[in-house]
Amino acid sequence: MNNRWTPRIVVFQCQYSLYCEADQRWMDTQLPPHIKLISVPCTGRISPLFVLNAIQGGADGLLISGCQPEKCHYKEGNLGARRQLDEFWRFLTYLGMEEERMRFAWIDLSERGRIQQELADLEEAIRAIGPIRRLVTRAIPVGENP
């Protein structure tokens, strides 16, 4: 794959998912321009439509970053998100999307450097498979057989 190509990555971060201070400062001020941070109240609030919008907007990969399973402020919002988004992602992979383009990371205050590592790993995996492909190349008019 072309090494000059830089994948675009969207990070959905739960606002309560606390990174260590240095990591949060890095997220707030030094995030590379090809990584877009979207803060959400809880990963449980991430609709599959958010994921679809990110992909339609040109994201090559997504990271869902939330609280540890037992530390979700909305009891099991993160577990619900995992179930729902996993299911949605399986549907997208059925349509041809590569599985490697989306990851979950439950990160805790004590895991210094983990968010950078997760993003680096995701970026490396996406570089290996290349830019995202459009799943639908043309609209099919109603009544026409594909």
Ligand code: FES
């Ligand atoms: S409050 Fe953080 S994942 Fe639910």
